[in-house]
Structures are given as structure tokens and as C-alpha cells.
Amino acid sequence: RQPVDLVWATNAHPTRSLAVQNFERQNPGVRIRILPISTPWKLQLQCHFGRCPDILTFFHPGAFQSFAQDDLLLPLPDVEYWPHWPGLKSYGYRETDKVRMAEPQVAYPYVLYYNSDLVSPETAKKIRDWDDLRTVAMSVIHQNTSARKVFGVEIHSDLIWFQTLVFANGGNLRGHPDSFSHVKAALRQMREWRSMPNLVPSPADRRNVPSSGSSQGVLGSLFLQGRAAFYWSGSWKLWSISQQDRIPWRVRTIPSGTIGPVTLLGGNSFGVYRGTKHPDDAKRFVAYLGSYEAEVAHVASGILFPSRMDVPVPSIVKSIEHTLQTGRTADYGIGLDAVKIEARLKDIFEAHRMGELNDEQAAQKIMTILRLGDRQ
Amino acid sequence: MIRKWIGSTCIVVMLLVVFSAPFIWMLISSLTDNKDLFLSNEMWSLLPERWAWENYVEVFQRIPLLRYLMNSFVIAVMHSVLETLLAAMAAYTMIIVGGRIGRLLFVLLYMAWLIPGTFLVLPRFLVTVFMPYAFPASEFWTEPRIWDVFGQQVNVGGIIGLDSFFALIVPGCFSATAAFLLAAAIRQLPQNLFEMALLDTGSQRLAFRDACLPSIKAPLAVVAFLAFHGSWQSFTWPLLMASSPDMLTAPIGLMTFRDLHQAQWSLVMAGGVILTLPSVLLLFFAHRYVIDRAEVHDNAVVAL
Amino acid sequence: MAILKFENVTKRFGQVEALKDFALDVGDKELLVLLGASGCGKSTALRLAAGLEQPDHGHVTLRGQPLQQLRPHDRDCALVFQNYSLYPQMTAMENILYPLRMRKVAVEEQSRRLNSVRELLHLSEAEMQRRPHALSGGQRQRVALGKALARQPGVLLLDEPFSSLDYNLRLSLRSELRRIQKHLGIAVLMVTHDQTDAAAIADRVAVMHQGKVQQVGAYKDLQHFPQTEFVAGFIGSPPMSLLPAEWDGQCLHMPTGDRLIPCDFAAPHGQVMLGLHPEDLEFDTQSNSSGTVCIHGIERHADKVLITAGIDGYRLMALSTEEFADTDTATLQIKRVAMAFDVTGKPVGPISTFQRV
């Protein structure tokens, strides 16, 4: 048999090469090379012109959906069985016809980290809803006596915040009769929070980089400096936060209030390019990546939340395991390009934050975008 | 006298600080542990607690940076040579040969000079991608090739089209600015030189080779340096044209460190330092030509 | 037999007519010098002969063949410029060999010619290995000459080859040029604006003015029998002085107030222009008679005194071998009129003897 060369477009995380090593050991005839992704649009453009890696990685349900929509992926009917957390479905099934086209690997629920020096675990446990969180955070700010500014809640992004608030109010981004009022309510709440001094740090308060998708390494720096009581972010940070010894930290679920499950679920998944020369080997590799064995290995190397329900989670996150059950991904509907929508939404949040738009106007705009997408 | 000396020294020190401080900070950041990079809030203590030399090792381990650097280098050198040569030939045609062809070339180049780069990116991408299909047997042109270089299997991409060195090097080589700079330099040379060469050789081609090229070494060095540096740092075009892992260039490779879930700024900085070094070294050795002996005549304006 | 021939050549650059009905023959084995003021079209004529420019009208023929039909490469003439006749990046030897290589001359033949040229021009082996910038001005011009001669051209074209050299070098190079020309028996067309060069080595001198050949002949003839006013006022160092006079058939009325009655002089009545050799003028400071001119300058050279005077805006120059005391005005004495011209500038003959009234 001829040796097979596969290209896998993914990020430069150390676990990637680990997975490749394991797979190559089991499948001697196959060699897999990693193509680092820097800009997703470039991959899509090149795919349309016939040059594409055999295996693609999606970090965002929107990206997966748009590849699936453009018919750039092979269906994966032979892996019909779905052993993964239900919230990850939009990472694996094409929206229009529910064809399985990708295999998820990890699940990243959003969680709330807190600094146990500033907030005692008992207090933290008692927080039930957003108002509780605000009260606790404000008291931390008021108790601060050091010269350094201390902030209440550092939040991953306005989009996350906004979506969670809409969900928490029982809303939905689309198809709900009261969507407009939910959106407006969420915006009002965000504005109120911002009007409290130091409750939410502004982008200017931390060493930052531009917001177009790559702010992860910098976010959380306030929390890590011990200057934020809470940090609301993805669970992929767990590993790196657990590796440091500067601040005492704990983690809990995001307060849900009365409505129930509101956690957003992040993750990533793998699909096979339709034009690949070795579809069988590629599928095999994808299947391997989503397999029990591979996920166990991942968890062992620091990826804490597997996407498979049957893989046990490590003990340090045992307490929030249940969020995986109820987490869901943000979806904007059929035919609308999530990437574009998020770019537009970010603009609106920015304008809203700067007072350029009031709640009403911002809500109106958001609704238009959610309805029409990006049509001129 | 002393006052003057102090004054000038102050200016010099200030300029030095202003120009090199960010670069030095970049050096320092590249030697800081990524974990610590955002933690020190005390900006006065700029120096890291621990010099993280391993960042430089890690850059090479995490991505095949060596291969990317090689690609970048090959592309930049080829680009520089081609662009310089093409510009010199065009300049020679415009200034010395003249005539209808010289004028045509001038008009073409002037038009090209005025077209914005961002506007060109996508159509140029299309042209390059569809180029193999203009020839018979497009498979032959686009099929990736593997070369055996010192026992190493090296993927060198197709001949033309997406993911080929041709596409990475050639489309950007036709620089009007370079041609105009060289035209200004040639205009300064005595016409006698070229007439003599024409009488000696009987062909403009040889006159160009033997009379023109050796006489404009300094401006050639300037243009070659500009071309090298431009290609070495270029991002968008190689990003579009390179699709397989073996064809990426170093600046694109570095972007890996700032992708969605983890931005490793100290590695980005280390890579930035590595990327800066060749240009700095080149300039250091070539600065006699490039900075000190740059001869760009005011005629450049008339050429433009 | 004329080897190089300009047949009523006209050459225009935009508005400027660089050459107008230019006609000239360069004979076999002749050294012809083209002399003229700056901008009169000397270089243009040479460039036409080299094939670097095309004439607008007329022809240039080389050995009877129209030049345009030959590629510049194949033409039997070599051109040496004032400067930049060498490639800066090549050694002297490489420079000399370059045109031969381009013409695919056999290697043995190349080295044979190199040696003969080297000997002819007294260039040492060491000098042949140097780049032009490491050679002195004279050596450089010799190498340039060598480069042209190695091609063994039928006609050698030289554009002010000595003008950037200093006196001593110039002297020796030009006599060397003459020697070589004689030795090889080639035709040389040389452009210069320096009369001493022309006087020193030319077989014939062609004087140009505004794109036209004014007169061709031996330097001495030009000096003594100028055929046009321009030549009269141009040739000689110092040249003839030109002074107008009114001719009424009997008498020449001079601007000084003098009247001269020539013995034999036939010209239509009206104004004539008198060409006066510097040696034929004399200024008298003693006598206070008529014919007074202003003395502008007195230059005392080694063996003679040059006196510049003016009258009515005309400049008079006289050479005298005797000491001349400083003065402001003097009386002009004309000993001989070397040549007289009528209003159209045509010569109407010398006036050797006359009576002064």
C-alpha cells in the first residue's frame, strides 16, 4: 500500500501532535501533517478553488455550518451514533438537513471563576442570580483598601454576556415572540452594570489586543493579577489557571436565576474535506479523534471536558459537570452566516457601550440583523 | 561649544530611545514567560523575573518554523532578484531605449502604480488560481511535486497556480516604484556610456548587461533591499497563495500563536524578533550601499 | 579618395537645427579636425558618422556605402568620447578586448591585437590590469584610444579626446595620436574646440558655425586666407580683429576717422568688413593724431604683449613684440588688411598696400 499523506488544518495546541502520534502508531501507512490555521476565511476561499486540507477543524459552530452549507464536507454516515453531549449538535449536524458532517472532540462550557481571597467560597456558593452576583461584586469593590483598582466581574465578551442574559431571561435569539423585549432587557441590564464604577472592566483596563478573535491570551489578566473578583470565561482556561500559583481560585457555574440552563457551550469539531484524495483514511482519523480512547488521552493531557458523555471528567471540575448536560450553543438560524452576524453584533455592542446607541436603537438593530442576516 | 555638545548628545539619545525602545521591549517580551507577560503591572520593572530563553526553542518546536523561514527566504531572495532585474530592464527601456516601446512601458507602469493594492488582491488571486487552466494539461501544472534535497523529501508545490512558488514569487515582482527609482538612477549616468556599449556590442541587451547594470550597483542594492524586505514581511499574498503546510511562510506561521483559544504573545514576539533579524543583518551589512550611498535623484519626480 | 562623406546632411533636434546642409569629406589616411564653438554641432556630426543618430536629410557614406544600411556594430569606424569611454568595472585589458569579444574575434587574434595596441600606446603590463579609476587621465585616454584601435577601424572618430587633460599630457598624447595615425594609415575625424590641437596635428581643419561647414583647409590657409567673416574672427590665437569701413570706390572710411586709399581693391560700394591680423595692428601712444581707440587691456606674455582695444563696440587685438606702456587711449596704425569682406560676408580680397590720408 502506498503511504498516505493527510493534511490536518488545526491550531498549534500540543495535544494535536499527541493525537497525530497515537494515530500514526496505530495506522502505519498514514502520515498526518498539521497546517496551522491563522485566518478561517482564507481556508474557505482556498477550498472553493480546489485546495484544501483533508481534515478541517472548526472552533465555532458558525464556521462548521458555513462549510457544511457550501457542501465542502463529506457526510459521515458511518459514525451515525452520537455519543456526545447534546448541546454540541450544531458542531456536528448540518442545520438544513441534519446530516452528520463533523465529529466534536471537546466541550467547553462557560464558567465563573472567582478569587477565593476576595470572595469566600460560602458567599460564592450562595449566588443564585445576576443580582446576587452584582451585590457580591460591589461589596468586594467597596471593601478594597489597596491602592490598586479592583474590579467586579471580568467578562469574556459582550456577545457571551448578551447571549447568556437573553437566555437567562427565558429568551431566545430567534423565533421567540418576545425576542425584542428580551434583547432590550439584556441590553438595559448590561448598561446598568456598566454604569456601576469598576463593576465590569472596560477593554481599556487591561493589556489588550484587538478584539477580532484573538483576545484570549490577554483576557483574564486582571483576574490573574488578583484585581478581579470574578472571571466569567470559557472552561478552556481551567488548565492554564490551575497551573499558576499566584492567586487562590475556585470555579462555579454561571448563576442561572430561575429559568434554568443558560450556559453556553463551546467546543471544536473535525470534518473531512469533500475533495480529499483519501476519504477513508481521513474519516478514520476523524473517527479516531472523537473516539473514547482519544478523548481519554486528551483529558489526561489537560483538556478537561471531553465531548463524549462516557468519558469521566477529572475531579477538579466534577462540581460543574452538570453544565455540560444543559449547555447549548448559540445559533442564529438557517442560511445566516454566523461569522458575519457576530461581526455586526460586536459593532452594535461597541456602539451601545460607548453610548452611541440607546437600548431601543441597539435592540432594533440586533433584531434586524438576526432577521435578515447580512443582506444589504 | 560644550553646550552645543550636550544639546546634540541629548537629541541623539532621545532619538535612539524613541526609535529603538519598542524594539527593545519586543526583545524583552520575547524573553518573558507567556504566563508572566500580562501579570506584571509594574511597568517600571520591565525586565522579567526570569529570562525565558526557552521561548525561542519553543517557537521552533511548536511549528516547523525552520521550513517556513526557508520558504520565506527563498521567496524573498527570488523576489528581490526578479523584481530588481525586471525593474532595471524596464528602467533601461524607458530611459535609454525610449521610442514607442519605452513610452508604452512608462504608461503601463504609471497606471499600475496608481492601482491600490487592496483592490488588486482578490482579482490577482483569481488570475493566479485560474492560470493553469489557460494551458493544456492543467494537471501537469498544478500537481504538487516532491524534490529530494540532500535526502530530505521537500514539497515544492505545483509549477503554477495555487500553492506554488511561482504564485508566491512572481505576481508581485512587477513593481513600478522600483522601475521609477532605477530610471532616475540611470538618467543620471552619462549617455556616452550606453552609446559606447551599443557601438561595442551592437545590441541593447548586451549594453544593458555590461554597461548599465555594473554602473547602478548602489541603486540596485537599494531596490533589491526594498524588495527583499517587502517580500520577507508580506502577509496577505502568501496567506492566500500558500495552502499546504509545507508552503507557508514565516509571518503566517507566527499567526498560529495568536489563534482563537490561546494567544502566546511571548512566542509571537520571539517570532517577530527572529523575523526581524535577517532584515536588520542585511541592512547592517548593506547600509553602506542602501543608506549611505543611496542615489535617488530628484529626477524620480519627472519619471513619475 | 574620401572614405567618410557627409552629403548635405541636415539634423534637427526639435526646434534646434544642429546640422544644416552639412557637407564634408574625410580622405583616406587623413587627420581632419572639426573645429567650432560650443554648440555648433560638432558632436552631432560625429555621432551621425558613428551611426548613433540618423540624418533627417542627406546621407553619410562610408567607403561609398550609405551608413544607414549597416548595423552600428558592423561599421568600420570607432568612436572615442571625451569622458566615459571605458567601462568602470573592467580592467584596461578587458576594456580593450571587450569589442573584440563581442565581435567574436579569435582568441589568438585578440591577444595579438592587444599586444600591438599596448606597444603602440606605451602601456605597461601592470597598467593593463588596472581599473579605469586607478589610472591617470592620460593613461585612461590612451586605453580608450587603444580600445578603439584594437578594432582596427578604417575611420577613427574622436570627440574632444584631450579636453580634460592638462597641458603636458595633452601635448604628448596628441603627438602620439599623430604618430599612430601615420603609422596605421587610418583616417581620423577629430572634434575639438581648441585651436592649438587643430593647428598642431591636423592635415586639414574644417571650421563649423551653426551647423554649417564654413571652410575646410590647412590651418595656415584658414588663418591667412579666411573665406568668411566667421572664420576670420575665429581662427588664430588671438584671431583677426574685424573692423567695418565705408567703401566709396576710392576711399575706405574707417571708424577711427582715418581714410585709407587702397592700391588695388575691387568691391561694390558700401560697407566692407576689414579683417586685421594682430601682427598688422600697431598702437601708437605718442602721436596724438586721429584714429584714437580706447585701450582695454594690456597683457604681457613671455615674448610678446597683447593689447586689447575697442572702438565703436568693436574689439581690436594687437600683438607687439615691444614693451607697451600703460595708457588709456592710443592711435591705431594699420599695416596691412589681411582680408576684406563685403556685406554678405564674402571675401573681396586682401589689401596689402594702401595710402593713409
Next chain:
Amino acid sequence: MAILKFENVTKRFGQVEALKDFALDVGDKELLVLLGASGCGKSTALRLAAGLEQPDHGHVTLRGQPLQQLRPHDRDCALVFQNYSLYPQMTAMENILYPLRMRKVAVEEQSRRLNSVRELLHLSEAEMQRRPHALSGGQRQRVALGKALARQPGVLLLDEPFSSLDYNLRLSLRSELRRIQKHLGIAVLMVTHDQTDAAAIADRVAVMHQGKVQQVGAYKDLQHFPQTEFVAGFIGSPPMSLLPAEWDGQCLHMPTGDRLIPCDFAAPHGQVMLGLHPEDLEFDTQSNSSGTVCIHGIERHADKVLITAGIDGYRLMALSTEEFADTDTATLQIKRVAMAFDVTGKPVGPISTFQRV
């Protein structure tokens, strides 16, 4: 009285010693010409006088005051360069007025001086309104001179002011310069490498060689009584020929094989160098006796023939007023030895009469 004085000035550029122990006085109302080969340091001396360079050793004094102590502004000397003495973007008038404006001269005074300069230099009103590129070379140099003169300097420094002009212009400009200098009574220090200029207008000529003044004096003295070998071989057109001879106290053994017994000649035994005026040499083609030299070149000028010959690598130049037939060898006849020098280059006197053996 010396108005400008170089006191043992040394000036170095890196390795090159441009001036070595350079000493020179320029007297009041004197026109002194600095003559020398290219690169001997003439311009450097001038630039020192203008204050553009500082001497490494020694002083330059202007009216007794060290130049360094004066601001360039206040220095009483004006410099005219060979080229670029005018700002291209200003009209001739603006150019002339510019230094006055910089010195804040009153406006009426400015126009007064402008007019006087204009008249002095025969420049028309129209010419004054033109930019330099629209002026001819001679006009341009006149304007440059005017710019320098308008400042009414005590010393005028000129660096090869005529070298880019053609013969006729040169002739008239230099006599004009002399007239103006006399008229205004200023001192002029002029640099040139052209001997005719020097001979024509200089009160005194200083000959430089390798950064040192070799001899200062009237041109005629330099020509007839050169004090160093260099001056002998440099001054005159053509200059003296230099020929070595072996002196044994009685007899001068010439390289031609001749022996001369001078009548009165006192020098230590050994080699002496004989300086021979061109007029004192004669070549004889008839007699086939000893003293044979090779004839290198014969140039027939208007009234004389210049014969160049060589022996043992020495070049001999003779001027003869008679026709000279082409030949390859000839016998050398020495009529007079203008000056002889001992091994150190010091003059040991002329040898006017001698016997030939």
C-alpha cells in the same frame, strides 16, 4: 604691505597632506596667481583663505588679524568658484544683491552698488533680470564676479574662474578682470592651472607643487630663472626640457654622448640636471654626428614648429621657426643651458657659454 598672509600653513585630509608649510603673501592691490598641476593644493589654499577650512598648523592672517577670529560674515574677502557661484533659482540681480541683503546693507546703498557693478562688468539691465541658466557662460562668470565685487571686498579669491570658458571669452574676461582690479585697487588671489592666464595678467605668480610654494615671482622670471627643477619643467608652453648630465668638474657628459665644457660653472661633482629652453634646442637632420635622439612628433603651428624628441626616457621639446622635414632621428644641438640643478634640485646657475667636444 601684505594684506593676506599664509604663515607656514599645513593642512591634512586624512592621509593626504594638501598643504605643507605653505607660506605666501598677497600684497595690497596685487594680482597674484597660484599656479600648479591638478591636485597640488591650490583650491585648498584658497579655501583656507576664505575660511572654509581651518589650518592644522600655522595661521592665515587678513590685514594682520588671524582669520579664525573673524566670523565668515565679517571677513573682508570674497570667493568665486569655478562653477556654482550663482543660485540657480535667483535672477542675476538677486544673486548680486543676496550677500548684501544678508549683511543688511541699506537699500539705497544696495542699488548704488548694483549699478556700479553692472557698469563695471558691462551687464545690461535685461541680463540682470535673467536666471543663470538663461545666461551664457561668460555672462554667468561676469555675474559671479559682480556678486563678489558688490561686497566691496579687500581681497578677491578666484578659483579657476575661466576654465570652463572658450578662448575668446576667456581672453576678454581676463583682461576685464585686470582692468577692474586696477580700477578698484583690490588684491586678487587667483587659482589656475593655465599658464597663459597666469602670464597674461598676474603681477606675481606663485608656483605650487605638492602643497608647497616652489617659487614666487613675475612670470618672466619664473620662466627664465626657475629656482627648482619642478618650476623649470612646468613653466612655459612648452616648458624647458630637463636632461641629466654627469659633471666631473670639467666636463658635462650628456646622455647623447656629447661632452660639454662650460666656461664658468661651479657645482659639486656628480649628476646635474640641465634645463633647456625650447628655443635653445636645435635638431639637425643633416649631420650624422653624435648626439642622436629619436624624434617623436612634429607639430607645425602657425609661425613655428614644435619638435618633440626623446632620449633615455627624457623628453626634449624644441621650437624652431623654420620648416622641419619629417624624420625619425636627429642630432641634438644645445645652444644654451638656461639653468642647471644639482641632485637636490637646487639651481647651480645657467651655463651660457660652453665648448662642445
Next chain:
Amino acid sequence: MRSLDFVFLALPMIAGVAVFTLLPAIIGVGLSLYRWELVAHPEWVGFSNYRYLFQDTLFQKAIINTFFFALLVPVKILFSYCLAMLLSGRSLRNQSLRLAAFLPTLVNPIAIFILWRWIYQADVGLIARLGAAFGVEFPMWLEDPTWAKPALMIVMLWEGIGGFSMLFFLAAFRQIPKQVHEMSYLDGASGLQKFAVVYWPWTRRVIWFSLALGYLGALYGGFEIAYAMTGGGPLHATTTLSFYAFETAFQMRHAGYAAAIGVTMMLAAVPLIILRVLLTKTFRSAAS
């Protein structure tokens, strides 16, 4: 020109420019009449892309921003000029300073822009800290729509003055004959007078040339810095035309609309063509 010479000397450039610049430009102009999302087939929309330009507030913002950045060009040239004057000597000090001044041009732009972002950081940045030490309160540079532009301009200035325009000026200064300097010195000119008399006439053309280049650069540039430092924000205060065109084409995938923006950008280059005609005329008349 014989055919072989033509093939060797002129054809490569003519062919290359035609294929890789002019042909794409024509395709681009054609593209501006389509709606194309980079996938599927383009859809003919006629001039509606251009019509939409008029209602697109973002586009208008981008024009204004680009105009603002273009205002920097003369300042940049002035600074480069002064710097070149300061460093034009041949001493070792000047040589090394020239190298230092060249550094910003050499350093990898992405890395250096990110560093600048940190320098500007409101609370903890270098500038804020310096300000705090002297009791000055600076704005939140990059988060404040009014200050983001000046902040970027400072970076552009820092990046631009030591680079190639300084090189051009240095080269131009070198062309001034020494005698002109000396003449003005002897004439007693100093300071501004010296500039007017010596520098201006000899560098006039290079200044025009740099202005033209700078104008083009400002018109077509500003992409990288916005991409790496601000992402075009805040509130699109730093979105230049080229950044907007790029975002539209690749982020929003409206290739046709982006092409229409590009075509409008090209219209802005028309003054340069006129300028060239005028310049050639004046220089011709000055030369004759």
C-alpha cells in the same frame, strides 16, 4: 529596437504588468458590477453596489478617516526631512543613528503594532504611567473614538519618519554640491535663509515626489496598523478605506462591493495624474 532586445528587455515587464496588474484591475472593475460572496456564482447587480456606496455610512466614515490619515503625510515628510538633515553627516554617530531610525521599518509590523497597543494601554500603559508620574491624565487612547486616530497617527509617524522617505532625502542632500553650501556660508546665510537658498531648490522635486508617494500610501494604506492595533475600531474610528475594502471582501465576503470601493479609491488617484502632467510641464519650462 531589434526584436530580440525587445523580448529580453521590455517584454517581461509589459507581460507581467498586463497579466498581474492590469488584467486583475479590469477583473476588479468587472467584479464591482456583481454580487459575489466568494462562493457559488457571482450575480449581476449592475450599478447597485455603487448606489449602495452613497448610503453606506461606514464607507463615508472610512473616507473621512482616510482623509485624516492623509493629513499626516506633510507632517511625516517634514519630520523625515528634519531628521535627514540632522543625520546627513558621515560621522559614526550619524551612521548608527540612521540605522536606528531605520529599525521601525524593519521590525515585523504585527509584533510592533501590538507592542504599541500595550504602550497606549489606558491604565497601565507606558504613556499613562509616564503621564501619572508628571500628573498628567491622558485619555484612553485606543478606546476613545476621538483619540484613537491621533494615537495611530503617532505610531505612523514613528514608523514612517526614519524609513524610506528619510532615505530619499539623504540621497537628495548628497546631490547638493558642496560649493552651494559653502557659497551660502560665505554669503552669510543661516538657518531658514540657508534652507531657502540651498536645500529647497535642490530637494524641491524629492519633496514633491515624497508627497505623491505619501499621498498614495495614505490613500491605499492604513491596513496593517488598523488590523493589528485597533481592528478598525473603536466605533470604526480607525477604519480606513483599504481596511474597509479588505474587511468587506474577506470578513464579510462581499467581493463585488469591495471591488466597488476599490474603484472609488482609484478615482482618488486622479489628482496625481494631473499633478504629474503639471509637474512635467513646469520642470520642462524650467529646464529650457
